[in-house]
Amino acid sequence: MSDTVALNKKRHNAGGWLGRNWALLFLLLEVVAFTGMGTHFYSLENIQNIFVACTTILLLGVGQTFVIITGGIDLSVGFVMGFSTVICAKFMVLLLSAGLPEPAVIFFGILICLAIGLIPGFVNGTLVARLKVPPFLATFGTYGIAYGFAEIICNNTPITGLPAGAGTIGNEYFFYIVPGKLFSFLARPQNLTRLELRSMITIIPIIVVIGFVAVGIFGFVLRRTRFGRHTYAIGGSVDAATRAGINIPRHLTAVYMISSFFAALAGVMFVLRYVSGTADAGSSLTMDAVVAVVIGGASLYGGRGTVKGTLIGALIIAVLETGMVNLGIPTFNRYIAIGGILILAVLIDQFFPDLVGKG
């Protein structure tokens, strides 16, 4: 009798682990499958490509994680990102024509963009927290407003003519190794022959590092600080959070501003990488970000979600995308796959409520 109980308990634990970590297992399965089928999946270059592809989704996703934990949703992130690329590019062009030195242009361009990027979040937060507008509608409103302003500022054509230095940050790597010849840190080696260039190994793209540092900081904030605990508290029960003395309007405004800050940061990354700004830079990414967060175990009803889960969700999407490109599968299929995974994620959540637990 007691044996069976112990056995059941053990099985339950194993199942519980599976339920909690199915996303991670799915990611591993995906990697194994693509390794079996694909060519060069395990090459250093491909793995870095995956991380580059995942960085933007991850940035938008982390901001979205905060919002979703409070029980809200931020539909504006994709177009706030596009708006930010336009603002960033426009200011860099303006400052450049004003005769500032190139590093100052880049620095102030980024700074202004990040500052302006907080505005949509402030508007969203104020509408949701103080005027009680449902988050879906408030952020859809700012989505339209941000997109409209972005298109008007850039006149429906991508902004170009940015300082060339902007592109070097976005496309540089931490290490450059030419086997048997040289090893260079941060600076792209000059005067190489074509053969040497081809054999050069580049390691760790800088934007991935910047992205992951930002994500790491906010992962810590969510997990270890009072701000993070309050975020979960609001998502768990607004009433309880109010009674616990949390200033909910202020906290929610801060949360929406974090989301919008991450969208602006993703916009800056886009500008640094592609040296241009365009209004629809992030149009398809809002949904990708929401999907990453939900696959990562967050609940749209609030109170649940982690940055680590969102990271896994973003990696699942990025691996899928890169793997499909490698295999030559038409990229259209990514939409089907992501939609399928999303529904699967929630179904697992529904069928094994005890297993998934509240983490």
Place this chain on the structure above:
Amino acid sequence: MKAQPVVRRGNPGKGFLTYLGERWSGFFLILLLVVFSLIGRNFFAVRNFSNILYFATIYLLLAAGETFVIITGGIDLSVGFVMGLVMVVSAIIMRDMFAAGQPVALCMVVGSIVGLALGVIPGLINGILVARFRVPPFIATLGMYGVANGITLNLCQGFPIYFLPPQVERLGNSFVAYFLPGRGVTFFQKPPNIAPEDIRNIVGIVPLTVLITAIIVAIFAFVLVRTKFGRHTFAIGGSMDAALRAGINVPRHLVKIYILSSLFAAAAGVIYVFRAGIGHFTTISSSYELFAIAGVVIGGASMMGGKGSIWGAVIGVLILNVLENGLNIAGLQAFYRYIAVGVILIAAVVIDQLTPERRTRSV
């Protein structure tokens, strides 16, 4: 918050502000019409009004379906891409049958019917996921949004479907009646033997697509307000528990609602094919679903469920379309439309919150 009374009609004791607050969208539509008529040249013309309606048909259909879903407290994000799927599939069928030498009428009928029938499938899946498996509607329909988009793009490889029978576009752009000064009105056909110099003077009255849309929308406005189906829809949105206790088969009703929404999207797709004469796929940034939802909400529906009306949604959609048309005629860039939609949408909800009845209810 959730357990609200089902529907409340305005009672006579309320003040002027409440009256205005509840009907502000209608007044706002009239205001827009007046303002644009004063500032925009050629805005106030039969041709322009029928133009506005002509472009509004798709949003009207999407919004009518979305109204049912939103009243139950759900949301259907997939409508834009379901519409895209239907457009591509029925265009492919019409093209291939036409190429195989089938009669044009048969091509059109089969293409339309298959398109509409196809519309049942995404709705059925959405409904089963929402009602039986309790997947949040946002997620279930977001999944379908991806799946429908992917299948569509696979079918059309990212290009619109061309080479449909030319009669498709001709039928889709015909009018219910034509008026030629001096020769009177003819129905469904241009007057025979027109002199070349008269062609420009023909005035088309009510595009055929608008008439069909109006009939469909009117039927379902009746269904929503006057039938048991409609009352059950409001009951589920008002309180799921109460609806269950009242003996409504809630899962089955919800499946029907999502199929209905998907069918409306399919109807919009078929009409779009006839209007454009080609099979467009839906691009992500076209955001049909969001404009439809905006129309429904501006028309007074609540995302919490239990509140909303088809006529409200019609007014909401017309506001968005009059705005687009009016801004265009006033010579402003098309992108101001997005800003205006955002501002009006937010204003709609804030006004809804500030009307006295609402305030007492939500606390």
